[in-house]
Amino acid sequence: MSKQFELTVDRIKCDGRGLCAELLPELIRLDDWGYPILAAGVVPEHLIPLAQRAVEDCPVLAIALRRTHIKK
Amino acid sequence: MTRLLGTPDTLNPLPPVGADFIDAIERSRLMGRGGAAFPVAAKWRAVAQRSRGNAVIVVNGAEAEPQSKKDRVLMSERPNLVLDGAFIAARVLRARNVILYIGERHDVARNAMLRALSVRSEPERRMVTVSAAPARYVAGAEAAAIHFLNEGIATPTNVPPYPFERGVGGAPTLVQNVETLAHVALLARTGETPRTVLVTLAGGIKKPGVLEVDAQTTIGEAVLRTGGATEAPRAILIGGYFGHWVEPEQAWDLALEAESMRRHGLGLGCGVVGLLPVSRCPVCETAAIMRYLAGESSAQCGPCFFGLRALADACTRIAQRGSNPEDLTRMQRWAVEVRTRGACRHPDGAAMFLSSSLQVFAQEFASHRAHNLGRTA
Numbered sequence: 001m002s003k004q005f006e007l008t009v010d011r012i013k014c015d016g017r018g019l020c021a022e023l024l025p026e027l028i029r030l031d032d033w034g035y036p037i038l039a040a041g042v043v044p045e046h047l048i049p050l051a052q053r054a055v056e057d058c059p060v061l062a063i064a065l066r067r068t069h070i071k072k
Numbered sequence: 073m074t075r076l077l078g079t080p081d082t083l084n085p086l087p088p089v090g091a092d093f094i095d096a097i098e099r100s101r102l103m104g105r106g107g108a109a110f111p112v113a114a115k116w117r118a119v120a121q122r123s124r125g126n127a128v129i130v131v132n133g134a135e136a137e138p139q140s141k142k143d144r145v146l147m148s149e150r151p152n153l154v155l156d157g158a159f160i161a162a163r164v165l166r167a168r169n170v171i172l173y174i175g176e177r178h179d180v181a182r183n184a185m186l187r188a189l190s191v192r193s194e195p196e197r198r199m200v201t202v203s204a205a206p207a208r209y210v211a212g213a214e215a216a217a218i219h220f221l222n223e224g225i226a227t228p229t230n231v232p233p234y235p236f237e238r239g240v241g242g243a244p245t246l247v248q249n250v251e252t253l254a255h256v257a258l259l260a261r262t263g264e265t266p267r268t269v270l271v272t273l274a275g276g277i278k279k280p281g282v283l284e285v286d287a288q289t290t291i292g293e294a295v296l297r298t299g300g301a302t303e304a305p306r307a308i309l310i311g312g313y314f315g316h317w318v319e320p321e322q323a324w325d326l327a328l329e330a331e332s333m334r335r336h337g338l339g340l341g342c343g344v345v346g347l348l349p350v351s352r353c354p355v356c357e358t359a360a361i362m363r364y365l366a367g368e369s370s371a372q373c374g375p376c377f378f379g380l381r382a383l384a385d386a387c388t389r390i391a392q393r394g395s396n397p398e399d400l401t402r403m404q405r406w407a408v409e410v411r412t413r414g415a416c417r418h419p420d421g422a423a424m425f426l427s428s429s430l431q432v433f434a435q436e437f438a439s440h441r442a443h444n445l446g447r448t449a
Contacts, residue, residue, distance in 0.1 A: 032406070034374070
């Protein structure tokens, strides 16, 4: 079984800068106040590099990519 | 029959309890009475597994829900029973400290608890400290209580870590509502928990207040026992401000019991049953409660802070200026979007309350005409 990841956001840290949604619009959109709404479930394999980029580039380090046990 | 209220609150030696007492709790299927209805045995086991004689028991009497009075009445009438529950928890979970976390404005309840404590044994008294819970809606939530006890700030934190993993002073911690602890005490004493719940009847009711009812009692019977409604209710709010509105004819036959509530997609929550009289405007009532809940956001998470304020604003616009389809559509969408997007469940509770308003009062929201907002719940 390949490794599976899901995106999480620390809601207290998140400042609504919105970078994540620009880097990964496939899985992240912004609400009316600029805070991210994450697509639920496992991050598709081909999007993992972009998701990693979103994690690394978040100015307040609020986004994380976590190993998951969700079944595909 | 064993009951919580209406029985003399005497000080007796604690019944012997061991680690197998958690099995007895499990068999009793006791669930937390603070609002979340979490199974008590599971919570105790999690603390027991991690305690090395250093666990902490937080006796949760914050009772921040505006309409709720049942925890205060219980602490005032049966302080020894609540303390018994706390010391039983301390023994079973090998705790070193017991913290009485009582709402800062609940003077009568706190004094009753302190009086009862003053005649307990020296070792018991030495375990106890008292803390005044800030009068904020979120202050009664577990994570907020622990944050306050550790750092003096009653705002929720991210979980995990859960209180049983890292609570007060980093130690495994049990945060338990006072009514739940009273049930635990009676279970240890009599071998059974009373099949009763404490509810607070509020709103358009002749004699509002706290009632202890058998779990099979329906809302209609409970209302009659308090002298009946002041006038025909338009809807009934079950479970306080995080609860759901229900049409009276449906609510009347509902049993005040967690499992039957769940079967109807409802929850007893903190046990508040509020009657909205037909003469009151449901839209204005909803707007007032949403305004309150938005103001009680701890302003840590954007979706809660901005989202609840936007929801309250839209609701207020309809209340003050009359219905408009744009705000109605936006409210429907926001009420879904803000859910699960806070560190705590505050946005979820407020959004679900609003969704039930929009559903039960769909007619009123769609055809509301401007009138002054001045009535409150």
